[in-house]
Amino acid sequence: MAQKPSIPKGTRDFLPFEVAQRTYIFDTIKEVYKKFGFAPIETPSFELSSTLLGKYGEEGDRLIFRILNSGEKMKKADVQALEADNLARFANSLAEKALRYDLTVPFARFVVQHQNELSFPFKRYQIQPVWRADRPQHGRYQEFFQCDADVVGSDSLIYEVDFVLMFDEVLTNLGLPDFSIKINNRKILSGIAEVCGETEKIVAITVAIDKLDKIGTDGVVKELEEKNISAEAIEKIKPLFAMQGSNEEILQQMKTYLASSTIGQEGIAELEFVLDQVAKLALKRAKIEFDVTLARGLNYYTGAIFEVKANGVQMGSICGGGRYDDLTGLFGMKGMSGVGISFGADRIYDVMNELNLFPESLTKGVKLLFINFGEKEQAFCMYVARQLRNEGIACDIYPSAAKLQKQMKYANDIRATYTALVGETEIAENKITLKDMDSGEQTRCTIEELILKLKEE
Amino acid sequence: MAQKPSIPKGTRDFLPFEVAQRTYIFDTIKEVYKKFGFAPIETPSFELSSTLLGKYGEEGDRLIFRILNSGEKMKKADVQALEADNLARFANSLAEKALRYDLTVPFARFVVQHQNELSFPFKRYQIQPVWRADRPQHGRYQEFFQCDADVVGSDSLIYEVDFVLMFDEVLTNLGLPDFSIKINNRKILSGIAEVCGETEKIVAITVAIDKLDKIGTDGVVKELEEKNISAEAIEKIKPLFAMQGSNEEILQQMKTYLASSTIGQEGIAELEFVLDQVAKLALKRAKIEFDVTLARGLNYYTGAIFEVKANGVQMGSICGGGRYDDLTGLFGMKGMSGVGISFGADRIYDVMNELNLFPESLTKGVKLLFINFGEKEQAFCMYVARQLRNEGIACDIYPSAAKLQKQMKYANDIRATYTALVGETEIAENKITLKDMDSGEQTRCTIEELILKLKEE
Numbered sequence: 063m064a065q066k067p068s069i070p071k072g073t074r075d076f077l078p079f080e081v082a083q084r085t086y087i088f089d090t091i092k093e094v095y096k097k098f099g100f101a102p103i104e105t106p107s108f109e110l111s112s113t114l115l116g117k118y119g120e121e122g123d124r125l126i127f128r129i130l131n132s133g134e135k136m137k138k139a140d141v142q143a144l145e146a147d148n149l150a151r152f153a154n155s156l157a158e159k160a161l162r163y164d165l166t167v168p169f170a171r172f173v174v175q176h177q178n179e180l181s182f183p184f185k186r187y188q189i190q191p192v193w194r195a196d197r198p199q200h201g202r203y204q205e206f207f208q209c210d211a212d213v214v215g216s217d218s219l220i221y222e223v224d225f226v227l228m229f230d231e232v233l234t235n236l237g238l239p240d241f242s243i244k245i246n247n248r249k250i251l252s253g254i255a256e257v258c259g260e261t262e263k264i265v266a267i268t269v270a271i272d273k274l275d276k277i278g279t280d281g282v283v284k285e286l287e288e289k290n291i292s293a294e295a296i297e298k299i300k301p302l303f304a305m306q307g308s309n310e311e312i313l314q315q316m317k318t319y320l321a322s323s324t325i326g327q328e329g330i331a332e333l334e335f336v337l338d339q340v341a342k343l344a345l346k347r348a349k350i351e352f353d354v355t356l357a358r359g360l361n362y363y364t365g366a367i368f369e370v371k372a373n374g375v376q377m378g379s380i381c382g383g384g385r386y387d388d389l390t391g392l393f394g395m396k397g398m399s400g401v402g403i404s405f406g407a408d409r410i411y412d413v414m415n416e417l418n419l420f421p422e423s424l425t426k427g428v429k430l431l432f433i434n435f436g437e438k439e440q441a442f443c444m445y446v447a448r449q450l451r452n453e454g455i456a457c458d459i460y461p462s463a464a465k466l467q468k469q470m471k472y473a474n475d476i477r478a479t480y481t482a483l484v485g486e487t488e489i490a491e492n493k494i495t496l497k498d499m500d501s502g503e504q505t506r507c508t509i510e511e512l513i514l515k516l517k518e519e
Numbered sequence: 520m521a522q523k524p525s526i527p528k529g530t531r532d533f534l535p536f537e538v539a540q541r542t543y544i545f546d547t548i549k550e551v552y553k554k555f556g557f558a559p560i561e562t563p564s565f566e567l568s569s570t571l572l573g574k575y576g577e578e579g580d581r582l583i584f585r586i587l588n589s590g591e592k593m594k595k596a597d598v599q600a601l602e603a604d605n606l607a608r609f610a611n612s613l614a615e616k617a618l619r620y621d622l623t624v625p626f627a628r629f630v631v632q633h634q635n636e637l638s639f640p641f642k643r644y645q646i647q648p649v650w651r652a653d654r655p656q657h658g659r660y661q662e663f664f665q666c667d668a669d670v671v672g673s674d675s676l677i678y679e680v681d682f683v684l685m686f687d688e689v690l691t692n693l694g695l696p697d698f699s700i701k702i703n704n705r706k707i708l709s710g711i712a713e714v715c716g717e718t719e720k721i722v723a724i725t726v727a728i729d730k731l732d733k734i735g736t737d738g739v740v741k742e743l744e745e746k747n748i749s750a751e752a753i754e755k756i757k758p759l760f761a762m763q764g765s766n767e768e769i770l771q772q773m774k775t776y777l778a779s780s781t782i783g784q785e786g787i788a789e790l791e792f793v794l795d796q797v798a799k800l801a802l803k804r805a806k807i808e809f810d811v812t813l814a815r816g817l818n819y820y821t822g823a824i825f826e827v828k829a830n831g832v833q834m835g836s837i838c839g840g841g842r843y844d845d846l847t848g849l850f851g852m853k854g855m856s857g858v859g860i861s862f863g864a865d866r867i868y869d870v871m872n873e874l875n876l877f878p879e880s881l882t883k884g885v886k887l888l889f890i891n892f893g894e895k896e897q898a899f900c901m902y903v904a905r906q907l908r909n910e911g912i913a914c915d916i917y918p919s920a921a922k923l924q925k926q927m928k929y930a931n932d933i934r935a936t937y938t939a940l941v942g943e944t945e946i947a948e949n950k951i952t953l954k955d956m957d958s959g960e961q962t963r964c965t966i967e968e969l970i971l972k973l974k975e976e
Contacts, residue, residue: 067570067632070566070615075560075562076561077633078558078559097911101884102535106526106532108530108650113524113526127587127589132582137601139596144594149591152593176532186535195589205565220916223901339901342898393523444677445800454554456554456556471638476556
C-alpha cells in the first residue's frame with residue numbers, strides 16, 4: 063500500500079510561510095480593488111467544455127484540461143475517432159467538462175448568464191486558480207492564480223486612469239522599489255498600419271514591432287520583410303524604433319506621424335487623456351511610459367493596452383491589461399465594452415523574493431509557546447492560554463513534558479516570538495516567566511501584564 | 520458562435536454579496552485556527568490518481584473526478600478494457616491525475632513528502648475546494664470548500680480540548696444562537712462490543728446504533744438482528760438507547776457498564792479528561808453532549824469523535840472530526856497519531872441565511888459614489904476620489920453624465936452608502952454635497968470634513 067508520495071509535475075505544495083506570503087500579495091491586491099469600487103465574484107473551477115473550447119485558439123484548446131466523464135457516460139467514448147487519430151474528437155466524446163483556463167471567458171459567461179442580476183457598468187474582481195496543460199518548466203506551472211479586475215458596460219476612459227493608479231498603488235504597497243507601467247493604444251497601432259498603407263497587414267506588423275525589445279531593430283525589419291511588408295512601408299515604420307524622449311515628446315512626434323489617420327488620432331487623444339489625468343492625480347512610485355511598440359494580445363484589445371515591468375530584475379511583465387470591445391458577444395450579448403487588468407501573482411512573488419521585500423512578520427508563528435513541565439503545569443498553562451486566546455493572542459502549549467531542549471527547538475522551528483516557562487513557583491505566584499526567543503531575555507510577569515505586553519506588540 | 524451560457528450541474532457562481540458572506544465564514548474560521556496555533560498550507564487541486572484511488576472505498580473511487588491525459592498520451596486508451604466493460608481500468612489508462620476529493624488524504628501525502636521540512640506536532644489548517652462526482656441535488660454540490668484543521672505527531676488530549684473550544688468559538692463568533700457539540704470515543708464503542716461479547720462485529724454494531732437519531736430504537740434493533748448480532752448482545756445494547764441525564768450521569772452509568780472492558784475504561788478516561796478541561800475553561804455558547812451512539816466515520820477514527828449540530832434548524836451536522844492513528848501510514852510513515860476537525864462551510868452558510876445571521880455590512884458596496892454631471896465636474900470628482908482612496912475610503916465615479924435618476928438607481932443597485940453631488944457651486948467652493956442614500960439627507964461639506972466623516976464610520 064505504501065507509496066513514495068509526490069505531486070503532478072507543474073503543481074506545487076505551499077508550506078505555511080509560502081501561504082502567508084502569497085496571501086499577503088492577494089490581500090494587498092484585493093484591498094486596492096475594493097477601494098476602487100470592484101466587487102468579488104467566483105466561478106466554478108470547471109465549466110462546460112463548450113464554454114471554453116474555441117475561445118483561446120488552437121494551441122489554447124490543446125492546453126485546456128478536460129475532466130473525464132464519470133461512470134456509464136464513459137461508454138460513449140468515440141473509439142473510431144481515436145483510431146482515426148482525431149484526438150480532439152475523442153476527447154470531446156469523453157469529457158463534457160473542462161478546468162478553467164483563464165478568468166476572462168468564465169467572466170464573460172457569468173456576465174451574460176447573470177445579466178439581470180447585475181448593474182452596469184459592472185466592476186468585478188476575481189482571484190482564483192486557473193489550469194493549463196503547459197509543459198512544466200522553470201517558473202511555469204499547470205496550476206496558478208490569476209488576479210483580475212474588469213469593468214464591462216462602459217467605454218469611459220475613467221477606468222483606464224483608475225487601472226493605472228491601481229497598478230501603481232498595489233505595487234507600491236507591496237514595496238517594489240522601481241517599476242514601469244507601459245501604455246499604448248490599439249488605435250495607434252491601427253493608425254500606423256494605415257499610414258504605412260498596409261492596413262490589411264496590421265497583425266503581422268504589430269506582432270513584429272512588439273518584438274523590438276527582444277530581437278532589436280534589425281530583427282524586426284527582417285521579420286517585416288519575411289511577412290511581405292513593402293520596403294516603402296518598412297521605411298515608414300523604422301522611425302518608430304528610434305523615437306525617444308518624454309511621453310509628451312513622443313506624443314508630439316506621433317501626432318505628426320499619424321496626422322493622416324483618423325483612427326490613429328483617436329488613439330492619440332485617448333492616450334493623452336489618460337496620461338494627462340494620471341499626471342494630475344500623481345503616481346506614487348510608478349514610471350509611466352508611452353510605448354508605441356507595445357501590442358500584447360493584439361487580436362483581443364481594441365483600445366488601451368497596458369503592461370507593467372519590474373525594473374532591475376530579470377523578469378517578463380508582471381501585470382497586463384487593456385480594453386476589449388466584444389467579449390460577451392461570444393455568449394450572445396453585444397455592445398458591451400470592457401477594460402481589465404491582471405496581476406501576475408507568481409511573477410510578483412518571485413520578484414519580491416529576489417528583492418527580499420516580504421515583511422518578516424509573515425513568517426512568524428504563534429506569539430507564545432507554553433513549555434510543558436508536567437500535568438499540573440500543563441493545566442495551569444491551559445488556563446492562561448485560554449485567557450490569552452480570549453484576548454485574541456495566538457498561543458500554543460507543547461503537548462507533553464518532553465526535554466526542555468526539545469521543546470525549545472520546537473519553539474524556534476515554529477518561530478514562536480516568546481516561550482512561557484511555568485513551574486511550581488510561577489503557579490504559586492500566579493505568574494509566568496516569559497522568554498524572548500530572539501534576545502533570550504527572561505522576565506517574570508502576571509497574566510494581566512503578559513496580556514498587555516503581547517497585545518501592545 | 521453564440522450559445523446560451525450555463526454551468527455544469529452541481530456547480531455554482533457566486534455573486535459579490537455571496538462571496539462577501541462566504542469570505543466572512545472562512546475568515547472567522549481562519550482567525551480562530553491561527554489563534555490556536557494552526558498554520559495554513561495549500562496543496563494542488565489535482566493529485567496523481569494513484570495518491571487518491573483506493574483511499575475512500577469503492578464508492579469513493581467512483582466519485583473522484585479524473586483529468587483526461589493530454590495530447591499523445593490519449594493514445595494509450597485501453598480500448599479493450601472499455602469493450603470488456605471495465606470502466607475503472609479504462610479510466611486509469613486515460614487519466615493520470617485526479618481532482619482532490621477531500622483535504623485529508625492530500626494532507627497525509629503532504630506530511631510524508633515534506634516530513635523533513637516540518638516540526639512535529641505539526642498543526643495545519645487548510646481551506647480549499649474539493650470535488651466529488653455526486654449526483655447533483657439540493658444542497659449537494661460537485662465543488663465545495665472544506666475547512667480543516669489537523670494536528671499530527673502527538674497523542675496529547677490537549678488537542679481534543681482545543682478543538683472543542685474552537686468549534687465553540689467559531690460558531691459563537693458567527694452568531695449561531697444555539698448549537699451542540701457531541702462527543703464520543705471510539706474506545707468506548709470498542710468497549711461496548713467487548714462487553715456484549717461481539718468484538719468481531721463492532722463495525723455492524725456501531726453502524727447500527729449510529730442511526731438511532733434517524734430510525735429509533737426499533738429500527739436499530741431490527742438492523743442488529745439482520746446483522747446476526749445475538750439476542751443476548753442486543754439485550755446488552757438496548758440500555759444504551761435509554762441513557763439519559765447530564766454528561767456526568769451518563770459517564771457514571773458507562774463506567775459501570777464498561778467495568779469489565781479495559782479499552783472501554785480507557786475511552787471513558789479520555790472523554791472525562793476532555794469534558795473536565797472544557798468545563799474548567801468554560802465554553803462561550805455551545806452545549807457539549809456525551810453521545811454514546813455517535814460513531815461517524817468509524818473505520819477511520821480511533822479515539823475522540825466529534826460532531827456539531829445547530830439546534831432549532833433542519834440540518835445535518837455542520838462540523839465533525841476525531842482522532843485517527845495511522846493516516847500517514849498510507850504513504851509509508853508509521854506511528855503518527857493525528858486528530859482533526861472540519862467545518863461544513865456550505866451548511867453553515869445555509870444555517871446563517873435561514874437565521875438571518877450575516878451582518879448587513881457584508882452586502883454594502885462602496886462608501887461613496889460620485890454622480891457625474893459632465894466633463895469639468897468629472898475631473899473635480901476624480902481629484903476628490905483620489906484623496907478619499909488615499910485615505911483608504913472605497914469610492915467610485917459614475918462613468919458618464921447620464922440622467923440623474925439612472926445614476927441614483929445605480930448607486931442604490933451597488934448599495935453605495937452615500938452619493939456625492941458636485942456642480943458648479945461645489946467646484947467654486949471646493950466642497951461636495953453629500954447625500955445619505957438611506958435617509959435621503961443632504962449636507963454640504965469640505966473635502967477634509969468628508970474624509971473625517973467617512974473614516975469615522
